[in-house]
Amino acid sequence: MKSELHLMEMHSKVLFKHNEKGKITHINEPPYDIAPRFYIGSTREGNVIKYLDCLNEEDLSILEKVLNENSSVPFVNILQILSKNNQIDDLWIGPAYVFEQVSEVSPRAVKINNSNKQCLLPNFPYTYDELELKEPCYAIIENNIAVSICCSARQTDEASEASVYTLEDFRGKEYGVIVSKAWAADIQSQGRIALYSTSWDNYASQAVARKLKLVHYGTDIHFS
Known part of the structure; x- marks a missing residue:
């Protein structure tokens, strides 16, 4: 690492x-x-x-x-x-x-592309509009609608930052973990580093990081 x-x-x-x-x-x-x-x-x-x-x-x-x-x-x-x-x-x-090497990916995580991106429209319209910039993108789909997704928030040729969100009614089912692992495995298969960051007051996001057993390597501080 x-x-x-x-x-x-x-x-x-x-x-x-x-x-x-x-x-x-x-x-x-x-x-x-x-x-x-x-x-x-x-x-x-x-x-x-x-x-x-x-x-x-x-x-x-x-x-x-x-x-x-x-x-x-x-x-x-x-x-x-x-x-x-x-x-x-x-x-x-x-x-x-930072994600350690991901070895197992659940088949429940579906990769989103132009052929199936319509599933994003009801709950994730911005991801639908900017899919090319946010690829790779993985989702849990129920009744043909994405209810949990992980995609690239920001990226370079060397690394990519995860953006993960699960609808409130579908939390507690490990959906965020499933899609995040699929996303990270895809990034790693490209020879890039899979990163994840959040704020100290975003407890739900930190809970996902704990479940994923991510490695905490530092702290972000922004003065705007």
Whole structure:
């Protein structure tokens, strides 16, 4: 398996579009909103730090100084620096996981393509509209309608990030686990890394990660 720091670097490239200088510009997912002003991917081996390309030079210089002087993430200092000229509208913190090699896939997970994607329309119209960008996509289908899906939220040539959702009436049946394993196995068969991340307050998503026995390699921190 890749090192934690390498995984986090790959993860940051899946999450955001970068310019030629390595700064982040936009979220790597339609409608391609502007990236957060500052991002830290924290691991036990070190941090992956990304700055928004239009962050002013004064804030950039102060942030770099503060980060160099602290071994842990100095949240209060970062918030003070970034909120000096512009309000912080959102602070995202959550775990980042990687799938180990998937060996078994349930036949209940159906791969979605142009021939059967109509099953997505009732409950997952956005996935239907953007299927080409979100492939591979796997679903549990009941009465010809998808009730649980896992697809690619964001991806690069090296890695892909899972997006999994099960309708409330169908939870508790391991459907999220089934489709996630099928998705991850497909990604791995392409020679790519299957990733999964969520926020600390998304308990349902973290429960799926536990059931999948994913490896927790780091923490995402976004300041927007």
